[in-house]
Amino acid sequence: xxxxxQSPPDLILQEGxxxxxxxxxxxxxxxxxxxxxxxxxxxxxxxxxxxxxxQNGRLSAxxxxxxxxxxxxxxxxxxxxxxxxxxxxxxxxxxKLIFGTGTRLQVFP
Amino acid sequence: DSGVTQxxxxxxxxxxxxxxxxxxxxxxxxxxxxxxxxxDQGLQFLIQYYNGEERAxxxxxxxxxxxxxxxxxxxxxxxxxxxxxxxxxxxxxxxPQMGTGAPGNTIYFGEGSWLTVV
Numbered sequence: 714x715x716x717x718x719q720s721p722p723d724l725i726l727q728e729g730x731x732x733x734x735x736x737x738x739x740x741x742x743x744x745x746x747x748x749x750x751x752x753x754x755x756x757x758x759x760x761x762x763x764x765x766x767x768q769n770g771r772l773s774a775x776x777x778x779x780x781x782x783x784x785x786x787x788x789x790x791x792x793x794x795x796x797x798x799x800x801x802x803x804x805x806x807x808x809k810l811i812f813g814t815g816t817r818l819q820v821f822p
Numbered sequence: 823d824s825g826v827t828q829x830x831x832x833x834x835x836x837x838x839x840x841x842x843x844x845x846x847x848x849x850x851x852x853x854x855x856x857x858x859x860x861x862d863q864g865l866q867f868l869i870q871y872y873n874g875e876e877r878a879x880x881x882x883x884x885x886x887x888x889x890x891x892x893x894x895x896x897x898x899x900x901x902x903x904x905x906x907x908x909x910x911x912x913x914x915x916x917x918p919q920m921g922t923g924a925p926g927n928t929i930y931f932g933e934g935s936w937l938t939v940v
Binding site: 746748754755756757758761799801807808809810811812814815 | 866878880
């Protein structure tokens with residue numbers, strides 16, 4: 714099945730800093746989503762982005778499907794951005810959304 | 823609020839017991855997914871239902887079973903519970919691509935059911 718790797722595994726930032734999270738996947742995908750899991754365990758959708766670029770406030774994401782990676786940009790980070798960021802992908806001919814191992818982000822004031 | 827409702831939110835039970843987790847998908851969503859999140863295994867796909875039928879199966883144990891009812895709500899049954907079954911169980915739903923059952927759009931997750939087996 715598809716392998717999903719995320720980097721870095723851990724990231725510590727000071728408030729106001731920018732960061733880039735990466736997701737590599739091993740095969741072509743027809744679905745890619747980014748999620749944020751907050752410290753209370755809630756999984757929140759950030760982007761549905763199988764290809765192209767999207768922006769939502771301080772967050773943006775880019776997926777280069779031909780090169781099998783996606784990037785999540787967080788600008789001017791805030792303490793509320795802390796949590797784990799997951800990339801999840803679904804390949805063609807499968808109905809399984811497979812999650813990466815996540816990037817744990819801690820933002821300090 | 824994602825619109826996906828899961829009950830119960832927390833559950834503590836003893837080894838060997840059986841529990842049922844319930845999920846109501848977002849209005850209009852035909853596909854329901856179950857995921858297990860444990861500390862050492864990350865987020866693992868268990869099973870997907872599309873309009874009442876099993877669509878895809880992941881790493882779901884034989885002791886676990888699920889179904890989706892005509893009103894589209896779903897239940898995950900966990901039996902002969904072991905300590906290692908302690909985890910956060912998520913339900914998710916989506917609007918599928920027409921005729922495929924595959925998510926053609928964002929998948930929305932419920933808040934999860936915390937299961938502790940003692």
